[in-house]
Amino acid sequence: MKKSQFLAGLRAGSSIAIGYFPVALTFGLLAKTAGLSIIEATAMSIFVYAGASQYMSLSLIALAVDPILIVLNTFIVNIRHFLMTASLSEKMQPAPKWVKAFYSFGITDESFSVLATSKNDKISTPFAFGVTLIAYGSWVIFTAVGHVIGANLPLFLQAAMAIALYAMFIGLLVPSMKGNRKVVMLAGVAAAIHCVLYFSGFSAGWSILVATLASSIFVEVIYAKQGKNAEAMFEKEEAV
Amino acid sequence: MGPTYWWMLFGMALVTYIPRMIPLTFLDGKEFPPIVSGVLRNIPYAVLGALIFPAILFVQEGNILFGMIGAGVAFLIAFFGGGVMSVVLGTIGVLAVYSLFM
Structure with missing residues (x-):
């Protein structure tokens, strides 16, 4: 074993x-x-x-x-x-x-x-x-x-x-990611934030750290607010 | 390089090991409120997003297309159920052919 x-x-x-x-x-x-x-x-x-x-x-x-x-x-x-x-x-x-x-x-x-x-x-x-x-x-x-x-x-x-x-x-x-919108959001938001930081001239080490943490917190807060209702969450996302 | 190099190496080893060792050794995940646990469980997927993008576009200097083809091929193989090893080898294979003929 x-x-x-x-x-x-x-x-x-x-x-x-x-x-x-x-x-x-x-x-x-x-x-x-x-x-x-x-x-x-x-x-x-x-x-x-x-x-x-x-x-x-x-x-x-x-x-x-x-x-x-x-x-x-x-x-x-x-x-x-x-x-x-x-x-x-x-x-x-x-x-x-x-x-x-x-x-x-x-x-x-x-x-x-x-x-x-x-x-x-x-x-x-x-x-x-x-x-x-x-x-x-x-x-x-x-x-x-x-x-x-x-x-x-x-x-x-x-x-x-x-x-x-x-x-x-x-x-x-x-x-x-398949069939899991939360995972898609986590990866997408982190990638987007990293992109912005990267092109603003931050070092890769810092921007990966910040992007990961920001995305993990942001998505978790949205989920905590919206519960697991995917529809509501999706609308909320578009409103943001 | 002399003794300075070895002192520098010692310092580098120490500051690399500490962030790896301390949380893994001294946390067991039971002491956090649910929201913190939730955030920690999100981290792997957020890290992957940040590690992949935008760095994948720059794997070949001055040729964003190269990275985009690689990303596309890897995504397709993974999406249609290929294991990690098939994704890695398949993407290398396609890009090797691309590099040979471009």
Whole structure:
């Protein structure tokens, strides 16, 4: 039972592993061009394990920015994980604190999305380990590979694989959207707010955080006011 | 890069781990009033919306069409019941063909 949950987790996480492959490969290559050794580059993927902030740190290192500012920037980019792990805490199977503290290291935008949209009522600990382990393994291994071989994938394939993580997000979202207007609204409102903030020049980290929180609260308040009456809700939406 | 790099790495690791670890380890979801629980349960879908859009349009620099085709293909495969893996591989496949011939 436990083993099958772990395997199910590995399977659910395998699309993350595929999506990380080109991103990690490119990170390894860029780290090399920024002057990091293979040990330094791979260590960053092992200990930090956060795609966007790792990329940003490379450009900041290249600009010789104060390391303290790089750390601060990393924090700002990753604050949004507070929201995700708070949301996830409701769905996780009870487990000792040290176990949760251990696998929480593996929570990224992607593993969060896979875990939070899984159909299980409660997410079992072995399942969480499976999802996070395969994603983490892919990230670390392909960082090192990227540093060694460079991004030697054929160009057309590299270009196509850049879509992988977004395709995965869509693959996770669309089944939940079917016949569920609340999910459609949540995603749509968050996307709209993010768009506005993004084009107003806010950093991606902040605007994802703000858009997610604003959409989740806005939609919840509307639902709390309107009850579950879909018709009334729809009219209300148009009036707004 | 020297010792400064490793101190920076330590700092980055710490500030990345804290927001992941603290809520997941110390909350169990029972302490919230219903409205807060409701908001927390909304977060996955709102996050997905914000993560997908508008970033998907910019996966290829200077070519919004590329991202739009990817989004369309992924949506169709997912809508007609393809699993996540088929969505990912199918979208990569279509865009690989597109990149080869464009």
